[in-house]
């Protein structure tokens with residue numbers, strides 16, 4: 001049987017999602033077989049936030065053949081080894097979710113079980129001290145992981161803090177070189193086919209019409225195609241993730257950039273601090289049910305360092321996702337597909353996952369419904385996994401000093417998450433999540449960081465003689481401390497490889 005290939009791909013939107021999509025499609029679809037057009041409106045502009053990433057972004061850039069140092073220079077990026085959560089568990093408490101392992105498994109038993117046994121014996125060493133990512137981050141050190149798998153210096157991952165607008169510009173140049181046609185203009189009408197409701201063409205304010213076979217909606221929260229045209233519907237998750245607004249402001253750097261994001265819990269939400277080479281991104285993500293815009297603004301402005309270089313900007317949102325991310329001949333990527341607040345910096349990751357899955361499930365004119373269903377199922381799982389991981393941070397707080405935190409602490413949570421938390425508390429087991437967005441080490445970091453300590457450790461831990469265990473753990477800690485002491489500072493590495 002022959003394929004009936006599609007030819008014309010139209011992307012609406014030139015934010016991070018639009019240009020990431022254009023860049024990846026132009027890399028994987030030969031220009032002799034496909035035309036790719038991207039429409040964006042300078043008049044509407046982009047959301048202008050989205051600066052912290054998780055390590056998967058490196059795979060995306062690598063697949064596109066992007067040189068990391070050039071990309072970092074162009075986006076004024078810094079390295080990111082994790083996120084520090086301040087005041088989440090309780091006021092005065094902090095922990096880091098590092099992009100690295102804690103210690104290493106012994107006899108096939110996950111490391112946190114050994115640490116738990118030591119803790120029960122009275123050892124007060126924080127589990128973070130067995131993490132190279134944590135130790136480097138806190139000492140403001142960074143060097144690229146080595147390829148020698150025997151070295152502890154290979155046992156961490158890293159991501160970036162970047163200027164999202166510059167990233168989109170960088171990918172725009174990349175895409176233009178690869179043959180993507182950029183069209184400046186505002187889409188004012190979308191025509192659909194009577195027979196099946198497929199999108200046929202777009203009309204711009206200038207009167208120009210653009211036809212396509214496959215339409216990719218990267219138009220941001222408005223969801224111009226997926227929602228305004230196709231009425232796909234939205235699953236509202238705000239009862240689990242009650243923050244519904246953010247206020248963002250950029251400031252001048254007052255210190256050397258640190259290699260981690262800071263997320264500080266506040267009365268009705270949390271504040272981000274993201275250090276770039278050129279400046280610092282700050283924002284307060286909050287629930288409008290519990291605090292007014294004016295109070296949020298005051299809170300943010302009284303907790304920033306350095307002179308403001310932009311006016312504070314309010315951004316409303318609703319946690320959730322579209323009922324279908326792919327509907328008929330339209331695929332929603334980026335904010336048009338749904339939004340989960342930036343606590344774990346996952347939006348850009350969800351964009352790259354959507355793109356790579358679209359490339360895998362690339363359609364022909366038949367737009368096979370089974371394939372579309374499979375894409376939607378896979379993307380639903382991705383959103384659900386991120387959603388549950390985010391809820392974990394709120395639900396497990398010990399705080400009850402404001403109505404917002406009281407709500408979070410007492411709210412009902414999804415059954416699957418409830419099971420994961422119970423399983424961990426009762427047995428110390430972490431549900432097998434190695435194929436998920438967040439894997440064992442991520443769950444361990446947040447569960448233990450939030451002070452959820454299992455009642456028991458794994459029975460096989462006792463197979464190691466206690467004295468021997470003590471020595472092994474002390475050695476691990478020492479190896480990490482010694483290895484980190486050989487690393488250059490974060491700034492030295494930036495200056496050496498990618499100074500903007």
Ligand SMILES: Cc1cc2nc3c(=O)[nH]c(=O)nc-3n(C[C@H](O)[C@H](O)[C@H](O)COP(=O)(O)OP(=O)(O)OC[C@H]3O[C@@H](n4cnc5c(N)ncnc54)[C@H](O)[C@@H]3O)c2cc1C
Pocket residue numbers: 012013014015016017018039040041042044045046047048049050051052053164185186187188218219220221222224246248283315317333334335336342345346347348349351
């Ligand atoms: C408060 C906040 C903080 C965030 N922080 C992070 C973070 O730290 N890490 C992370 O990974 N993500 C973060 N995100 C998410 C991130 O900002 C987005 O995922 C990312 O910027 C992609 O946005 P987008 O391209 O989908 O939409 P947008 O940037 O809104 O772009 C929409 C595009 O569509 C165009 N458009 C819209 N309508 C029309 C029309 N009618 N005609 C023509 N063009 C049109 C616009 O001109 C624009 O080019 C954050 C989001 C918020 C709200």
